[in-house]
Amino acid sequence: MRILATPLLVALVAVAGGSAVGADEPTADVTCSPTSINRPVCPAASEPETASFLDPTSVVIAPRRIHLAPQVYVAPFAALDASRASIHIGPESNVQDNVAVVGGGAPDRQRARALARLGLDEGSGVETGERVILAHGSRVIGPARLAVGEVIQVPDGEGGTTPDSGVFVSFGAEVDGAILERDSGLSALARIGPGVRLPSGFIVLPGKNVTTQAEAEDPALGKVRPIVAADREFNAGVVEVNVGLAREYTQLYRDDPTNVRGINYDPGGNEFDESRDLPTVESDLCTGPQVREPQFPNRVIGDACFADSLAELRDKMSRSISIRADEGGPFGIGTITRMGRGVIFHALEGTDLRTGDNVTYGAGVIVHGGGRPQVNPTTGIATPTLIGDNVVLADGSIVFRSLVRNGASVGTRSVVVGSELTLGQVIPDRVIYANDGVFGPVEW
Amino acid sequence: MRTRLTAAAVAVAALVVPACVETAGEVTPAASLGRPAEFRVALHTEEESTAGELVTWRTWWELTWTSVPGATSYVVETATSEGGGDRPRERTVEQPKWRIEVAAGTSAPAALERDQQGQLAFTAAQLFVRIATADQDGRRSAPSPWFPVGEVLPEGVPVPQPLSAHP
Numbered sequence: 001m002r003i004l005a006t007p008l009l010v011a012l013v014a015v016a017g018g019s020a021v022g023a024d025e026p027t028a029d030v031t032c033s034p035t036s037i038n039r040p041v042c043p044a045a046s047e048p049e050t051a052s053f054l055d056p057t058s059v060v061i062a063p064r065r066i067h068l069a070p071q072v073y074v075a076p077f078a079a080l081d082a083s084r085a086s087i088h089i090g091p092e093s094n095v096q097d098n099v100a101v102v103g104g105g106a107p108d109r110q111r112a113r114a115l116a117r118l119g120l121d122e123g124s125g126v127e128t129g130e131r132v133i134l135a136h137g138s139r140v141i142g143p144a145r146l147a148v149g150e151v152i153q154v155p156d157g158e159g160g161t162t163p164d165s166g167v168f169v170s171f172g173a174e175v176d177g178a179i180l181e182r183d184s185g186l187s188a189l190a191r192i193g194p195g196v197r198l199p200s201g202f203i204v205l206p207g208k209n210v211t212t213q214a215e216a217e218d219p220a221l222g223k224v225r226p227i228v229a230a231d232r233e234f235n236a237g238v239v240e241v242n243v244g245l246a247r248e249y250t251q252l253y254r255d256d257p258t259n260v261r262g263i264n265y266d267p268g269g270n271e272f273d274e275s276r277d278l279p280t281v282e283s284d285l286c287t288g289p290q291v292r293e294p295q296f297p298n299r300v301i302g303d304a305c306f307a308d309s310l311a312e313l314r315d316k317m318s319r320s321i322s323i324r325a326d327e328g329g330p331f332g333i334g335t336i337t338r339m340g341r342g343v344i345f346h347a348l349e350g351t352d353l354r355t356g357d358n359v360t361y362g363a364g365v366i367v368h369g370g371g372r373p374q375v376n377p378t379t380g381i382a383t384p385t386l387i388g389d390n391v392v393l394a395d396g397s398i399v400f401r402s403l404v405r406n407g408a409s410v411g412t413r414s415v416v417v418g419s420e421l422t423l424g425q426v427i428p429d430r431v432i433y434a435n436d437g438v439f440g441p442v443e444w
Numbered sequence: 445m446r447t448r449l450t451a452a453a454v455a456v457a458a459l460v461v462p463a464c465v466e467t468a469g470e471v472t473p474a475a476s477l478g479r480p481a482e483f484r485v486a487l488h489t490e491e492e493s494t495a496g497e498l499v500t501w502r503t504w505w506e507l508t509w510t511s512v513p514g515a516t517s518y519v520v521e522t523a524t525s526e527g528g529g530d531r532p533r534e535r536t537v538e539q540p541k542w543r544i545e546v547a548a549g550t551s552a553p554a555a556l557e558r559d560q561q562g563q564l565a566f567t568a569a570q571l572f573v574r575i576a577t578a579d580q581d582g583r584r585s586a587p588s589p590w591f592p593v594g595e596v597l598p599e600g601v602p603v604p605q606p607l608s609a610h611p
Contacts, residue, residue, distance in 0.1 A: 157545050187566065206566070219550040220498055225563070228502070228545040230593055234571045237524035237533055244527075326527060346526070370525055370569050370592075370605070381589065381604040400525070401569035418565035432562070439562035 031067035031088070034060050034080070040260060041250050042068055048250040054078075055249070056261050057299055057320075058095075065103065069093070069130070073246040076299035076322040077342065078134075085125035085142050093132040093166070094242035097322040097344045098364070100139045101126055105177065114195030115143060115177050117213075129182065131166030131239045136344045136366050137396075138169045138186075141176045147184075152200065154183050157229030164200070165235035171366055171398050172413070173204075174444075183227060185235070188398060188415050189432070191444045192216065203227050206415060206432045207442035245326060252276070261294040266302025266326050277325070279304040281313065284332035284354070298322070303330035304345065307357065312336075318343075318363070331369060334359060340395065343367075347385075356389035356406065365393045368400030372418070394429070413442050477585040478512040480540070480575045485595070485602045487546075489560070499556055503547040503564075505594050507602065509540045512577045512585070518542075519576040519584060522593070525569060536578065546594040567594035572605055 032042040034054055042052040052072035058079065060066060065082035069091035074080070078095045080087055085103035095101060103125040105111065112122055120143040129147035134140060147167040156162040168185035169175060175186065177194030183201055186192060190204035193211040198204065202216065208223040210216050215223040248267035252259045259265055268276040279300045282288030286305035293310065298317055302325030306313060318341040325331060331345070331353035340363035347353040347369025355367070369385045376383045385399070388406035393399065396413035404410065408421040411429035419436045427433050430442035489503045509518075520542045521532035547563035549556075571593040577585035589604030597603065 157543075206562070219500075220494070220496065222550075225547075225549040226502075228548050230505075230544050230546040230567050230571055233522050233533070233544065233593075234524050234567070237522055237571070238526045240533065241524065241527040368525060368569075382592075401565075417569050434562040434565035437558065437561075439558065439565075 031069050033064050033066055034068060034074075035063045038063075040253055042072075046070075046250075048247045048254070051246060051250040053246040053249045053253070055299065057322075062103075065125075071243045071246050073242040073249070075099070075136075075245075076324065077320040082125070085123045087125055087142070088127040090128045090130040090132055090147065092130050092239055092243050093128055093134075094239070094245075095134045096136045096138075096242075097324065097346070098137050098320060098342045099134045101134065101142075102140070103142045105141045111177060111194050114193075117195045118177075118179050118197055120145070120177065120179070129166065131235070133166065133168045133235060133238050133242070135168070135170045135173070135238075136346065136368075137172045137342070137364055139174045139176075140169070141174070143177060144175050145179045146175065147180065147182045149182055152182050154201075154227075154232065155229070157232075162232070165232040166239065168203075168231070168235045168238070170206075171368075171415075172364075172396060183232075185227065185231065188417075189413060189442050198224070201227050203231060205440070206434075207430070207440055209443040258294040262296035262298070263291050263293040263300040265292070277303045277330075279306065279323075279325075281306045281308065281310050283307060284334050286330050286332065299324065301325060305330055305332045307333065307335045322346075331355075334389070336361065340365065353385050355387040356391065358390045359387060360392045362393055362395035362397065362412070364396045366398040366400075367393070368398070370401035372401055372403060372420075397427075415442075477514055477577050477579055477583060479585045480509040480512060480518065480577055480588050482510045483575075483588065483591065483602050484508045484600050485591070486600060487564075487596050488543075491556070494550065497552065498550050499553055500550045501548065501556060501560070502545060503560055504543050505546040505564075505596070506541060506543040507573065507575070507591065509575060509588075511540050514579050515577040516580045517578045519578050519587070521574050521576070521587060523572050523574075523590065525571075532574075542573065542575070544593060564594040568592040 034042045038044050040054045040056050050070045052068045054074040055076040057076045058074045060080050062082040065086040066080050067088045071092045072089050073094040075097040078099045080101050082103040087103050124143040126142040126144045132147045151163045153161040154164045164183035167180045171188040173186035174191040178192040179197040181200040184198045185203040187206040189207045191209045196216050198216050202224045210223050215221050252267045265276040278290040280286050280288045284307040298321035300323045304323045304325050316336045317339045320342045323345040331347050333355050334357040337358050337360040339361040342364040343361045344366045353369030372383050387404045390407045392409040394412040397410040398415040402416045403420040405423045407424040410427045414427050414431045416433045432439040486506050491499050491501045494500050517536045517538050521534045523532045546567050549559050551559045572590040574587045574590045576587040591602040
């Protein structure tokens, strides 16, 4: 299905709440508080080019203590909880699906001592600078500082320098009472604990738990590695994509406010997917009827094609599920045995994510598409990410760019990347499984 | 410090080009300008011994292709697993090659390859690159398919990703 974007329907709504101002002053100092009138577009009357967008399913607690700079994208079921302390999100940042940002944790004497080493006060909240990526399922517990401070020049890998790419917190990672300097980050399922400052130029390795300053600064201790040019290129690309999503979802909402709820259109409007597409049901080959169901409790966006009927999806899906084909898809999802709370599907246009029948998805599972290293001899291109029949993905597991054959299972909070699992293979709990081998444990 | 080449470019074979050809942003492809072809990839790793029997290492991924007649430069575009956005990020290079640092670390010698391959698996799942030819008038050819950055298969030929313009 293809619909054309209609002209802007910009209501002249008085901007209320927080320090929100009009979009004619789009500077980094301008912030918006996502009070009810400023959701999902913040500030309500801003132009799409400078607006921040909060998916209507995102959870906002104590909105007047939350401040969003321009061009922030807050994805489905993300939670911003400022009940204990404030939250400031910097410009061009994104808070992806099922991310939790909590201004402050429960008071604790030992934790307070650790925080004091960084000069962080329990009540000082979460603050991010510009271009911070909080990827699917990650968590930030305040007090915390991410990419706060001036943009720095970093090597561009080609003999020159370039502005740093902010901070990247990858899938399922956690920042708890820590400082991440600009040009640093956490890999998938990594963690950095209270009282630790991650210096510029370092990234925590997948699954590692950094609890001391020495671990954060010394790669020889096996928890961090230097950031490389490919990391920065990736970060910059992700920032641009999400800035575009803030703009395009704002446009989609302005065209029709029900467009950004439930089962609905992707925003289209980019090179990879110009059209707006709807999910389909009753065929994972996308031959079933299209569905647009704004009242559906989960977010299903764009070219996602389900073998199950809509009634079956209602029965099998838990809540806070985000199946997001922003850039089109299509990807086919076979019959679901059970889909737990907070499951996330995301795939880049055309990367052909497919899942088999009778698959069990635990809570917080992340499935990410991508062509695998194996070549399809007929087409000469990469074979797609494929999850077979009767597969079990346990709670918090992550699969991307892999083949998971029939009957295989991935353990709780394990990552499978760039791998081919055999029939019935069991990946144990809490391991990083990369390139068909165990890369290391998830330490927390 | 020593440098090693961990994957050689061996076979020479033109890549299969998907039927659906994308345009490079808003630039109209120049029909007469050849599209880059015969891509090869290789990893280059520099190692340096440090105290305690550990090795500090850095790895670069290099994509090369044959020179295209009439080309004055090549446009290097990147996209991510999160999407490509309005337009892919781009830069130009004058020579038919592009090199980027893709992994780095400090490892015990026995663990170096495992550590390197683990990092490369994540990078190749997240970052993609494609190449177009440009001439002196700023016209561009159609771009190549997308290739995963960091991945090197034994034949040294990159595998095009199944990314295509949406119908």
